[in-house]
Amino acid sequence: MGNYMEKALPVRACYALKEPVNNRILILGLDAAGKTSLLQRALAKENVEPNFDVNPTVGFNVEMCQLDPTKRANYALWDVGGQDKIRSLWRHYYSGATGLIFVIDSTDVDRIDEAAEALKVILADQEMKSIPVLIFANKQDDDTALTVENITEKIGFNSATQERRKWVIQGCSAISGEGVSEGLRSLHKLLQAKTQMEKKQNNNFGKSNLRRSFRIKPRK
Numbered sequence: 001m002g003n004y005m006e007k008a009l010p011v012r013a014c015y016a017l018k019e020p021v022n023n024r025i026l027i028l029g030l031d032a033a034g035k036t037s038l039l040q041r042a043l044a045k046e047n048v049e050p051n052f053d054v055n056p057t058v059g060f061n062v063e064m065c066q067l068d069p070t071k072r073a074n075y076a077l078w079d080v081g082g083q084d085k086i087r088s089l090w091r092h093y094y095s096g097a098t099g100l101i102f103v104i105d106s107t108d109v110d111r112i113d114e115a116a117e118a119l120k121v122i123l124a125d126q127e128m129k130s131i132p133v134l135i136f137a138n139k140q141d142d143d144t145a146l147t148v149e150n151i152t153e154k155i156g157f158n159s160a161t162q163e164r165r166k167w168v169i170q171g172c173s174a175i176s177g178e179g180v181s182e183g184l185r186s187l188h189k190l191l192q193a194k195t196q197m198e199k200k201q202n203n204n205f206g207k208s209n210l211r212r213s214f215r216i217k218p219r220k
């Protein structure tokens with residue numbers, strides 16, 4: 001029963017929101033990385049300070065949001081709680097996800113390996129195999145924050161380890177807002193590029209099937 005409810009919840013919320021089925025973005029990362037704060041920042045109107053009075057997320061928050069400046073593409077952003085004891089539930093949200101935002105607390109040097117491992121586990125899942133990824137190196141407003149280059153190196157993300165994946169790492173601060181819309185725009189571009197590539201592949205596949213069907217000799 002417990003498991004059934006866990007699986008059913010995202011789907012029910014998705015109907016309630018009239019979520020476009022192909023635009024679901026998951027926001028994952030360790031507890032206190034700043035996922036909910038970033039969601040608040042993404043939703044805030046220009047020149048309006050978001051409400052950062054957030055508690056640790058026990059279940060999930062889901063909000064519709066435009067990631068691109070033309071405000072045409074509507075995405076459902078799923079912010080899922082990252083506390084250790086509920087991380088095992090993340091996999092119930094993978095199905096149907098089209099993109100991932102992984103948030104890292106750049107000041108949490110002691111847990112950078114734990115964050116890297118959590119990300120590795122997500123990306124190894126069959127359902128997340130080719131999903132585009134935006135990594136937010138959050139809390140760059142803090143003097144003790146690791147640089148984006150440092151984080152990129154520590155989590156072992158490079159073109160060799162991520163050969164077939166579309167990904168980007170963006171330094172940001174949910175509190176000041178710096179880097180947030182840049183990151184979201186980059187993710188939007190990655191998602192668009194992936195859709196274009198898949199369309200092209202489908203077209204080519206259709207054409208080669210057509211060619212093959214002409215090669216079949218008619219029966220005597």
Ligand SMILES: Nc1nc2c(ncn2[C@@H]2O[C@H](COP(=O)(O)OP(=O)(O)OP(=O)(O)O)[C@@H](O)[C@H]2O)c(=O)[nH]1
Nearest residue numbers: 031032033034035036037056057082139173174175
């Ligand atoms: N300095 C600084 N603090 C931040 C930033 N983003 C979030 N925080 C703080 O980090 C703490 C955790 O933020 P949340 O947004 O609740 O983190 P979360 O990732 O949603 O955490 P869970 O829901 O437990 O998974 C809060 O005290 C935030 O104010 C940031 O960019 N800079």
Ligand SMILES: [Mg+2]
Nearest residue numbers: 035036056057
């Ligand atoms: Mg949260």
